[in-house]
Amino acid sequence: MNARSRCVAALLVALGAVPLFAGSASAHPPFCIxxxxxxxxxxxEGGFADGTGVPGVRLDVIRYDExxxxxxxxxxxxxxxxxxxxxxxxxxxxxxxxxxxxxDYKDIQ
Amino acid sequence: MTTLASPSRGTSLWQRWRFHLSALVMIVPIAxxxxxxxxxxxxxxxxxxxxxxxxxxxxxxxxxxxxxxxVVEPDAEGRAGxxxxxxxxxxxxxxxQVKAAYLRVGKPRNIRTMGAxxxxxxxxxxxxxxxxxxxxxxxxxxxxxxGWDGALHQATIPIRTASPVTAAxxxxxxx
Numbered sequence: 001m002n003a004r005s006r007c008v009a010a011l012l013v014a015l016g017a018v019p020l021f022a023g024s025a026s027a028h029p030p031f032c033i034x035x036x037x038x039x040x041x042x043x044x045e046g047g048f049a050d051g052t053g054v055p056g057v058r059l060d061v062i063r064y065d066e067x068x069x070x071x072x073x074x075x076x077x078x079x080x081x082x083x084x085x086x087x088x089x090x091x092x093x094x095x096x097x098x099x100x101x102x103x104d105y106k107d108i109q
Numbered sequence: 110m111t112t113l114a115s116p117s118r119g120t121s122l123w124q125r126w127r128f129h130l131s132a133l134v135m136i137v138p139i140a141x142x143x144x145x146x147x148x149x150x151x152x153x154x155x156x157x158x159x160x161x162x163x164x165x166x167x168x169x170x171x172x173x174x175x176x177x178x179x180v181v182e183p184d185a186e187g188r189a190g191x192x193x194x195x196x197x198x199x200x201x202x203x204x205x206q207v208k209a210a211y212l213r214v215g216k217p218r219n220i221r222t223m224g225a226x227x228x229x230x231x232x233x234x235x236x237x238x239x240x241x242x243x244x245x246x247x248x249x250x251x252x253x254x255x256g257w258d259g260a261l262h263q264a265t266i267p268i269r270t271a272s273p274v275t276a277a278x279x280x281x282x283x284x
Contacts, residue, residue, distance in 0.1 A: 027237040029225075031189035049189035066219060090218065098211065098226020098236070102218060107243070 028052065032059070032093035032101040034108045036084070042108055043081045046074050046093045046101070053078040057095050064088040084108070154233050159196040163271055168254045169262025171203040173210065175252070175271070182278040183240050191240040193275055197227050204231040211253045212238045214268070220261070223253045244268075245283060246276040
């Protein structure tokens with residue numbers, strides 16, 4: 001083995017070792033960002049931290065007394081708009097157990 | 110008679126140092142080997158449940174051991190905000206009775222908002238719990254266990270107890 005081959009082999013060994021020291025895989029938690037689009041309309045955008053969209057995923061608007069004010073779904077662009085309900089409520093993006101995200105009405109500006 | 114061209118300065122340096130460079134490339138991974146074996150032992154549980162064990166927590170008729178997976182500040186998760194990872198082990202007697210464990214900041218509003226779901230074996234499972242923007246260092250974590258019979262049992266743990274490093278981080282963000 002000549003010097004160049006030794007060098008290339010060493011480099012390959014080092015590069016091969018890189019994944020051994022890489023960090024652990026992380027989860028991709030859901031998010032739901034809701035803002036007032038205008039004086040009466042709330043616009044919510046949902047998704048996961050890795051960039052995955054949520055078209056067709058359920059989003060509920062629930063009053064503090066746990067009655068459902070609105071049942072809807074995210075559109076193809078992972079957004080949904082609805083008329084802001086009166087009183088106290090929260091928005092629940094529900095993609096399954098452990099994958100839900102609730103937004104309180106106080107945080108919707 | 111032919112004249113040999115003298116090598117350029119770069120070629121000359123390469124010729125002179127390439128052996129040393131190849132040796133260095135071999136040595137660097139060796140220097141990281143102890144850290145690698147430490148991480149390996151940590152991730153497969155031989156170093157304990159997590160880096161900092163919080164203790165045994167009673168949850169209704171059951172109990173769990175809870176730990177901070179790593180003693181680090183919450184991780185930035187892009188648009189999802191910040192999240193903190195915890196590890197949990199079910200008590201040996203309740204392994205067959207508990208279906209799922211959830212953890213969140215603040216009291217769950219209902220069964221659909223119980224928080225991050227722990228995944229893994231009953232003896233060591235982990236969850237990445239979201240830290241909402243409104244969270245303060247005085248807030249409380251709610252741990253919910255769901256039994257196979259549908260029963261729900263809950264316990265609370267102050268953030269300051271569960272993760273002092275997270276409490277300090279929250280206090281710093283608020284100041």
